[in-house]
Amino acid sequence: MPEGHVIHRLAGELKKTFGDTILEATSPQGRFAAEASIINGHRITVSEAFGKHLFVEFDADHPEHILYIHLGLIGTLLFEPAQETRGQIRLHLSDGEIAANLRGPQWCRLITDAERTQAIGKLGADPIRDDADPEPIRIKVQRSGRSIGSLLMDQKLFAGVGNIYRAETLFRLGISPFTIGKDITTAQFRSIWADLVGLMKEGVVAGRIDTVRPEHTPEAMGRPPRKDDHGGEVYTYRRTGQECYICGAIIKEQVMEGRNLFWCPDCQR
Template sequence: MPEGHVIHRLARELNAGFTAGPLEVSSPQGRFSAEAALLDGARIARAEAVGKHLFVDFDTPHPEHIVYIHLGLIGQLKFEPAAEQAGQIRLRISDGVHAAHLRGPQWCRLITDEEYAAIRAKSGEDPIREDADPDALWPRVHRSRRSIGSQLMDQKLFAGVGNIYRAETLFRLGISPFLPGTQLQRNEFDSIWADLVGLMAEGVESGRIDTVRPEHTPEAMAREPRKDDHGGEVYVYRRAGLPCYVCGAPVSHRVMEGRNLFWCPVCQG
C-alpha cells in the first residue's frame, strides 16, 4: 500500500497540471460513470492529501463535488498521454492532452463537504502537512499501553505513516518497536516526529523512500545497491536475516498485528 508521500506527490501533480481549465471527466470502466458525469466540464479547484487519503475538489455547484480516493493495496493513479487508455480505468481526468488515470482503487467515491469533514476528523496527524499538530498527538500516544511500533501504523494517530517509515524511523533513533507508549519519553516522541517529517518530505520530492545516512549508502560502504520493488536504500525493512549496516547483527522479523515488522535487536535493544 502506498505510504503518505506518494499521495502527496499525486496531489501536487494534479494541482500543477489539471487546475487551469475545464476537464473531461469520465469512467471508461463504467463503475464511476454517474458520478463522473456530474463533474465533466468542471475544473479542479484543489487536490489535497491527508495521510493515505486523496481528495480532489471540483469547482461545481453540485453538493457532491469532492472525489475521495484511497488506493489501497493495488490501486494506481498514473499520469499518461490522453490517447493512452489501457486497462480498467475507474476514473479518467483529462485536459485533452494529458490524463490522470485511476485504476484498481480501494475507494473512489463522490462526497460532500460534510463527508469530507467527517473523514478529516477521524484522520491522525500527517507529518507532511503544515497544519499537523504533534502537541495534540503526544498525549494520545503517551497514555496508551500499545507499543510505539503498533501506534505508528495507526492512521488515526500517524496519518500516512506505513510499514517502511515505521521500521526505518524507529531504527534510525534506536527505539524498540515494542516500547509501550506509556514508557515513551517526550524527547523520543519529538525525535520520531521530526524524523518522519524529514524523511517523508524528502520522499515527496524524490518519489522513493531513502532512509540510510550518508555513511551507509552503497557508495560509502562499497556494497551493492538495494534491489526491491519498493526501491530506496533502507536499514531494516525487508532485510530480515541480513547484517545490520551499523552493528552487523542479523535483522529481526516478526508479524505485529498482521503486518511485517523489521528491527535490529542490538541497535534497538
C-alpha cells in the first residue's frame, strides 16, 4: 500500500499538471460513469492529501463535488498520454494531452463537504501537513499499553505512516518496536514525530523513500546500491538476515498485527 508521501505527491501533481484547465472525466471501465458525468467539464479547485486519503475538489455546482480516493493495496493513479486506455480504468481525467488514469483503487467516490470533514476527522495527525498537531496523539500514545510498533501503523494516530516509515524511524532513533506507548517518553515521541516529518516530506520531493544517513549511503560505505520495489536506501525494511549497517547484527523480522516488522536486535534493545 502506498505510504502518505505518495498520496501527497499525487495531490500536487494533479494540480500542477491540470491547473485551471477544464477536464474531461469519464469511466472507461463503467463503474464510475454516473459520478464521472458530474465532474466532467469542470476544473480542479483543490487537490490535497490527508494521510493515505486523496481529496480532489471540482468547481461543479453539485453537492457531491469532491473526488475521494483511497488507492488501497493495488490501486494506481498514473499520468499517461490522453489516448491511453490500457487496463481497467475506473476514472479517466484528461485535458486532451495528458490523462490521470485511476486503476484498482480501494475506493473512488464523490462526496460532499460534510462527508469530507467527517472522513478527515477519523484520521490522526499527518506528519507531512504543516497544520498537523501531534500533541493529542502524544497523549494517546503515552496512555496506551500497545507497542509503539503497533501504534505507528494506526491511521487514527499517525496518518500516512506505513510499514517502511514505521521500521526506519524507530531504527534511526534506536527505539525498540516492542516498547509500549506508556514507556515512550515525551522526548522520544517528539523525536519520532520530527523524524517522520523530515523523512516523509523528503519522500514527497524525491518520490521514493530514503532513510539512511549520509555516512551509510552506498557511496560512503562502498557497498552496492539497494535493489527493491520501493527503490530507496533503508536500514531494516526487507533486510531480514542481512547485517546492520551500524552494528553488524542480523536484521530480524516477525509479523506484528498482520504486517511484517523489521528491526535490529542490538541497535533497538
